[in-house]
Amino acid sequence: MKLFRYILCFAVLLAWAIPAGAAPAHAAMAAITLSPNTGPAGTSVTITGTGFPKKTSGTVTAGTASAPFKTSASGYFTADLVMPESAEPTVTVRAATATASATAPFTVTYSSPSIVEEEPPAEPAPAPAPTSPAAPAPATLLRFGVGTPGGPLAAAELNEVTALAGEAPSIILSYKDFNQAPPITELEAVRARGALTLLTWEPWAWGGGTAQPAYALDRITAGDFDPYLRQWGQALAGWGHPVMLRFGHEMNGNWYPWSEQVNGNGSGDYVAAWQHVHGVVTAAGATNITWVWNPNVPYWGSVPLAGLYPGAGYVDAVALDGYNWGTSASWSSWVSPSQLFGDGLSQLRALAPGKQILIAETSSAEQGGSKADWITALVSYLSAQPDITALTWFHYNKETDWRINSSTPSADAFKQALAARR
Template identity: 25%
Template sequence: MLVVAALLTGLGFWAGRPDDADPSGRGLPGDAASGPLPTGPCAPTDTLVPPCGAWWGAYVPYAANGSLKDAVLGFEKRIGRRLDLVYNYHDMSGTELDGQLLTPDEQELGRDRLLMLAWESTVWTEPHHENWTETQLGWGNIASGKYDEEIVDPQIRRLKAYGKRVFLSFDQETDARVEEGAGTPAEFVAAYRHLHDRFRELGADNVVWVWTVSGHLGSGKEMKALYPGDEYVDWIAMDQYNYYGCHGTTDWKDFLRSQRPGYAWLRANVTDARPMMLAEFATAPDADDPGRQRDWYTGIPGAVKELPEVRALVHWNRPASERPECDLTVNDGPGLEGYREAGRDGYFQQPVPPR
C-alpha cells in the first residue's frame, strides 16, 4: 500500500517505492566506517560525546546549483576550518531529493565529518522545505507502524549499510508540532519509541539518538510530556536564538542569555543524565551596532564553558526571513569575523572519529 506515494502524486510528485527497498541492496550507501578510533582522554564516547570540548557544526542550505557538498565546502572556506558536524533535514516522502537519508553528498561529506540528520514525519510541498509548507503524516500513524514497510524500513537499511555513527533527530522542535497537528505528546513518545525500537530490530546500531525541542520556556509543559525517556535518548538538544530586531524586541541577548534559560530548565525538568546539543543557534544583526554580532560569536568559547553539558554547537546559517534584521547567516561581515574566530578555539578542536 503506497500511501505516501499516493500523497506525493496529489502534491505533484512521484516517489514510487524507494530503490533501496530492494533486498538485493542496490543503491544502498557504502560502509563508511573505517580507520582507527581516536584514543586517549579526549577520545569521543560510544555516543559521540567529546569529553574535552564540543563539536563545532552547522546547517548550511543547499547551493544554488542544488549541491549540499558545494554549499558546505564554500562555507568552510569562508570560516577557515572544516566543520566537525554537518546538519541536514529530511522529510518522509521517500524521494531522492529530500526523503532519502544519506544522499550522495551527505555520504561524501561524512567521510571526514560527523553527520546529523533531522527526519520529519511530514511530506514537504516544496524542495528542501523552501517555504515551510508540509503535510503531516501523524505520530499515531508512525507509532502504529503504518509507514514501516514503505518509508521507515528502507531508510533504516540505508543507515545500517552506512556503518559509521550518525546523529538522528526525529521531528526536531517537537513541542511546536503539537499545535501543527502532528499529534499529542503521548503519540509522539509512542512514535519515537517505535522508530527507536525498529532501528534496533533491523540491526542499525550506529544511530545516536537526539531528542530536540525548542527550549522555549513557554512550552515547558509540552516539552516535559514529550520526553521518551533516558533509555531512548542519547543526547537532548534545543534551538534557541538571539532574534533581537527580527522579533521586534530591543532586548539584545548575548550568547549566555540566549542559551542558559533553556539549558537550565531542560536539565532541571527533563533530564540531567544526557549531554546537550545546541542543535540550532545564531544571532540576528544589530544594524545600529554591527560589531555586536561579531562580539556575540567571539564570546562563545568562554561562555559555553558555563554550560558544561553542552557538547555540540550547530549554527543555523539561513535567514529566518527576507527582512535584513532576520539574517541569521555568518556569510560575511562582522558575523563571519566573529564566528571564524570562535571556531579557532581549542575547545572546538576535538578528534572526529572515522566510524
C-alpha cells in the first residue's frame, strides 16, 4: 500500500509540474506577415506584426532596406518596405524590438525587372507610329491625376478618390528616392488601372534634410551614381511601357538637397546633373520615358527658372507645383488659381515653347476662403488653356488637410468641376 501511495503522489506531482514549467498555450508569439510576399525587387511590401511587446519601437529590415515601427497597445503594427535587389531567390524580412523578433520570407520572382521576358506576339508587331512612345495620347480634356499617401498599390485609397471625383484618375503620382529600386510592380499596378504613372525620382535619402553631401549635384554629374542610374534605365526599358518621370522636382526652392541654394551646390549644377541623368538612363535603352521638368511656382527668393532649364533636347514636358495655403500657415494668405499659377505658366511657355504643361501637384487649404469655390475656379482656369494637359491633386492630410474631401462642399465642388469640363 505504501508503494501504491508513493506512485500516486509522484504521478500527481508530475502532472502538476509539467504545465507549470511549460509556456501557457495562449501566450502571444511574435509573428509577421507580408503583403505581397512575392514579386520583383522594388516591390512595396506591407509588413503586419502581431504578438510583439506593447507600445514598443522596433525596426523592420530586409537586406539593405529598413523601416521603423511602433506597436499598439495590443502588440500590433504595420510598416511599409521596398524590397531591395538580391542575388538570392528569397529575402528574409525581419521585425525586431529589444525583446522580440520574427521573420518571414519574401520570394524574389526575378533579380532585376530588366530581365523579364514578355511573351512573344502571335504575329509580327506593326511598325510603331512616328510619335514618342512615352507621350500620352492627345487629350480632349484636362486629365485628372492624383497622389495619395499609400501610392500606386493602395487600391482602397485610389478607389475612394475615384468615388469622390466621379471618375478614375488617369494619372497616378508616386515618389522614390535614390535608395529605392525601380518600382516595376507599382508601374504595372497603375497600368492595370488604365492610368499613367507620374513618377517622382528624388536624388536624396528620405528624411535626411537638405544637407546631404553624398547627394550633391556635382557627385551625380561626376558619375558616382551611374550604376544605379543604369539599373533604373535598364529596368524601365525592360518594362517597356510609357512612364512620366520627373527628376529632382521643385528645384527652384530651397527645401531639397538638389537645390542650387543648399548642400554645397552652385549655379549650373542642376542642369549638368539633369543632363547627365538623362544621358545615362537613355543610353540604357529607356526610350519609353517622358521627361518632366517640374519647378515650384516661382516666388520671391526662388532660383530663376531660366538657369535651371536643361534645354529642349532633354525635356519632353514641363510642369508646375503650387498650393493655395490660405491662412493655414502664419506666413500665407489666400490666392486665386490665376494668382498662384499665372506667372509660372508664362515663364514655362517662354522657356519651353510648344511643350505640354502639367500641374503636377496642387491643392488648397480650407482656411481663409472657400475651398469649394477655389476648386471650381481652378478646373475652369486650367481647362481653358489647351497646352495644359493634366491636373494632379495632392490628396494628403499633411501640413493641412489637402484632401478632396476635407469638407463636404469641397468634395461636391470637385466632382462637379470635373464633370463640367466634359
